[in-house]
Amino acid sequence: MTAAALRFTVDAQDGEARAGVLTTRRGQIETPVFMPVGTAGTVKGIRFEELESKDLDAKIILGNTYHLWLRPGINVIRAAGGLHRFIGWDRALLTDSGGFQVWSLGALRKISEEGTEFRSHVDGSLRFLSPEVSMEVQAALGSDIVMVFDECAPGQASHEETERSMNLTTRWAKRSKTAFNQLQIERVDTGYLEAEGLSGTQALFGIIQGAGHLELRRTSLEETVNIGFDGYAIGGLSVGEEKSVMFDVIEDIAPRMPKDAPRYLMGVGTPEDLVEAVARGVDMFDCVLPTRNGRTGQAFTSRGKLNIKNAQWTNDTRPLDESCACSVCGRHSRAYLRHLYMTGELLASILLTHHNLAFFLDTMRGVRQSIRSGDFPKFRREFIERLDANGE
RNA sequence: GCGGCAUUAGUUCAGUAGGUUAGAACGCCAGAUUGUGGAUCUGGAGGUCGUCGGUUCGAGCCCGACAUGCCGCC
Numbered sequence: 016m017t018a019a020a021l022r023f024t025v026d027a028q029d030g031e032a033r034a035g036v037l038t039t040r041r042g043q044i045e046t047p048v049f050m051p052v053g054t055a056g057t058v059k060g061i062r063f064e065e066l067e068s069k070d071l072d073a074k075i076i077l078g079n080t081y082h083l084w085l086r087p088g089i090n091v092i093r094a095a096g097g098l099h100r101f102i103g104w105d106r107a108l109l110t111d112s113g114g115f116q117v118w119s120l121g122a123l124r125k126i127s128e129e130g131t132e133f134r135s136h137v138d139g140s141l142r143f144l145s146p147e148v149s150m151e152v153q154a155a156l157g158s159d160i161v162m163v164f165d166e167c168a169p170g171q172a173s174h175e176e177t178e179r180s181m182n183l184t185t186r187w188a189k190r191s192k193t194a195f196n197q198l199q200i201e202r203v204d205t206g207y208l209e210a211e212g213l214s215g216t217q218a219l220f221g222i223i224q225g226a227g228h229l230e231l232r233r234t235s236l237e238e239t240v241n242i243g244f245d246g247y248a249i250g251g252l253s254v255g256e257e258k259s260v261m262f263d264v265i266e267d268i269a270p271r272m273p274k275d276a277p278r279y280l281m282g283v284g285t286p287e288d289l290v291e292a293v294a295r296g297v298d299m300f301d302c303v304l305p306t307r308n309g310r311t312g313q314a315f316t317s318r319g320k321l322n323i324k325n326a327q328w329t330n331d332t333r334p335l336d337e338s339c340a341c342s343v344c345g346r347h348s349r350a351y352l353r354h355l356y357m358t359g360e361l362l363a364s365i366l367l368t369h370h371n372l373a374f375f376l377d378t379m380r381g382v383r384q385s386i387r388s389g390d391f392p393k394f395r396r397e398f399i400e401r402l403d404a405n406g407e
Numbered sequence: 408g409c410g411g412c413a414u415u416a417g418u419u420c421a422g423u424a425g426g427u428u429a430g431a432a433c434g435c436c437a438g439a440u441u442g443u444g445g446a447u448c449u450g451g452a453g454g455u456c457g458u459c460g461g462u463u464c465g466a467g468c469c470c471g472a473c474a475u476g477c478c479g480c481c
Contacts, residue, residue, distance in 0.1 A: 052442075052443065053443095054442095054443050054444095055443085059443075059445065060445085077442075079442080079443085082443085082444085109442095111442045112442085114442080115442045116442085116443095116444095118442095119442085119443085119444095120444075136444055137444085162442080165442095167442080222442090248442085250442070251442095252441085253441040253442090254441085254442095261441095279442095280442095281441095281442040282441055282442040283441055283442090284441050285441070288441075301441095301442060302441050302442085303440090303441065303442085303443045304440075304441055306443075307440070307441090307443055307445085307446090308440065308441095310443095310445060311440075311445095311446095313440085322437085322438085324436090324437085325436085325437080326435085326436065326437095364445080
């Protein structure tokens with residue numbers, strides 16, 4: 016028999032906030048953790064060496080089933096020996112199932128009980144994604160944490176629409192698990208083919224849906240837990256609903272989730288969102304904001320958002336964030352970064368991405384430390400107050 | 408020296424038969440962005456129409472002089 020796919024221990028708790036250790040087959044991850052998004056096999060705008068450097072020290076990043084399946088395709092990745100070897104990253108990888116893309120690339124899709132038919136955004140060809148296909152692709156990718164194939168309902172979906180969608184997600188979750196287990200037995204997971212060997216199989220996370228309807232969220236939670244997964248995610252938030260709805264759902268659902276399994280809030284969020292969700296019991300996050308907004312000129316700092324495009328920085332010799340210890344803040348001024356951005360230089364995106372990731376990851380370090388030392392409420396209060404100070 | 412053409416937003420240009428608050432693109436100034444289509448979207452500011460004078464109820468459009476630039480001719 017194989018070793019456990021995943022181990023999770025909670026070492027400290029402060030209110031609902033938890034600090035723990037998630038042990039994957041590719042190393043230990045201290046939680047709460049932020050996972051940079053690397054959709055197409057790259058965290059855009061940053062080298063893997065930098066992700067591993069002391070500045071960032073990301074222990075786990077994301078990859079995306081939908082995007083990698085379409086391009087370069089699983090045959091290429093299988094031939095390379097899995098996604099880790101293909102991209103040159105030997106720390107942990109989590110892959111999203113493609114369910115979210117079914118929603119976000121919505122115009123071209125057709126959803127049925129069996130799965131989702133849609134047109135590829137790459138070449139327009141007709142494609143079909145289902146729980147079984149998604150599991151097969153994720154096994155070929157060899158990610159360490161696999162997500163079930165779900166359907167994401169729009170933020171303002173009606174009760175009836177949400178219920179139908181949530182029930183479909185539950186049925187897909189069962190099929191995902193069945194297919195996943197079979198693939199683990201067959202050892203199709205490319206991670207298993209690695210010469211150095213790994214300590215366990217892939218892990219599988221279930222996803223709780225239900226939009227802003229709390230009773231549907233609770234039903235989704237119960238049914239997902241009944242199926243049984245290595246970890247549980249809250250999906251379908253930050254998809255157009257009011258922010259207060261998002262926090263109401265997290266506050267109601269997170270504490271009801273299994274205490275001995277990691278809780279993952281998908282696609283969230285701003286630095287403030289992260290700290291507030293941790294306070295409500297969440298352990299894991301991913302979000303495109305630090306990387307995407309970095310590429311479009313927005314820096315996240317301890318004093319709030321800073322738009323490097325703003326003319327007020329033209330002659331400003333200060334770093335992006337005077338209390339940031341990252342290598343970009345240690346070396347470059349706002350004036351220079353603005354110049355790079357306005358000139359369209361690649362380096363602008365690279366440096367802003369680096370700083371933003373450093374800030375997100377450092378924030379989570381602070382969160383973990385404060386939970387372990389029992390100072391989380393103070394950390395939270397001061398962190399939020401400083402963000403509101405806004406700029407300067 | 409003579410002749411032709413040009414001159415309208417920061418830039419490149421439109422401006423219909425002379426008719427109320429002169430338009431576009433890009434740029435500029437801002438904003439949005441939450442399981443990434445290196446994407447996209449949304450606002451805003453900015454012009455004494457080269458200058459001076461004339462014709463007309465009314466001129467960016469017509470007339471004259473001047474200025475500046477380009478081209479051609481002696």
